[in-house]
C-alpha cells in the first residue's frame with residue numbers, strides 16, 4: 001500500500017535543471033524531464049545530440065554536471081539498483097567463452113540470490129529472464145557468435161535480472177534490420193508492462209517507437225523537450241528546440257521532421273536550405 005501511494009505521488013525519475021559542460025562547451029543545457037513508473041519513453045536525437053551523455057547523467061557517471069537527478073525523490077547514487085543499463089556499444093569477441101546464460105547470470109544481484117549459496121534460485125531466475133526475452137533457444141551458445149538482435153535480447157535479460165524499476169537502453173535498435181527492430185520493440189513493450197519496468201530508450205528514428213511510446217524526450221541543440229508525442233513533435237516546439245524553422249509532416253502513420261538549416265527569417269537568395277529528415 002505504501003509503495004502504491006509512493007508510486008502515485010511522485011515520478012520514478014526526475015532530471016531537474018541538468019547542465020553538462022565539457023571542456024568549456026555546454027553539451028546539455030537546463031534539461032528537465034521526469035519518468036513515471038512503467039512508462040515507455042523514447043529519447044530521440046541525432047548523432048552527437050547528447051543522448052549517451054544524458055544516460056551517464058542519470059547513472060551518476062557524468063562528472064561535469066550541475067542540477068539534480070532524483071530517483072524516488074532522492075538524489076541518485078552510483079550503482080543504483082533501481083536502474084538497469086544496456087550501453088550503446090557492446091562488442092563481444094567471438095571466442096569469448098561466455099554463453100548467453102552466463103552473461104545473464106552475471107547481471108544478477110548477488111545479494112538477492114546469494115550466488116554461491118542459492119545456485120538453484122539463480123538458475124531459475126536466469127531461465128525465467130531468457131524466456132521473457134525469447135532467448136531460450138540460444139541460451140547455451142557463446143554470446144560472441146550470436147546475431148545483433150540475439151545479443152540485444154541477452155543484454156536486455158542481463159539488465160533485467162536484477163529487477164530494476166527503470167531500464168535505460170542506449171540505441172538498442174542500431175544495426176538491426178526492420179523486422180528485428182519491430183521484434184525488439186514489441187519485446188521491450190511486453191516486458192515493461194508485465195514487469196512494470198519503466199523504459200528510456202534512445203534512438204535517432206522515432207517512427208518504430210510510435211506504437212509503444214508513452215512519452216518522448218527530444219534532444220536537439222543542447223536542449224530537451226518532453227511530453228507525449230503529440231505535445232512535443234509539433235512545429236512550434238521543435239522549431240524552438242532547434243532554433244530554426246521545423247515542419248512536422250505526418251504521412252501514412254509516420255512522422256517526418258523536416259528542418260531547414262537556416263535561422264528563422266528570410267533566406268539569403270544564394271543559399272539553399274539543407275533538409276534534415278527524420
Ligand SMILES: Nc1ncnc2c1ncn2[C@@H]1O[C@H](COP(=O)(O)OP(=O)(O)OP(=O)(O)O)[C@@H](O)[C@H]1O
Nearest residue numbers: 022023027045046047048049050051052053054088
Ligand atoms: N568525454 C567527452 N569529452 C568531450 N566531448 C564529449 C565527451 N562526451 C561527449 N562529448 C560530446 O558531447 C556531445 C554529445 O555526445 P553524446 O555521445 O552524448 O551524443 P549521442 O546523442 O549519444 O550521439 P550518438 O547518436 O552518435 O551516439 C558530442 O558532441 C560529443 O563529442
Ligand SMILES: [Mg+2]
Nearest residue numbers: 051052088170
Ligand atoms: Mg550515443
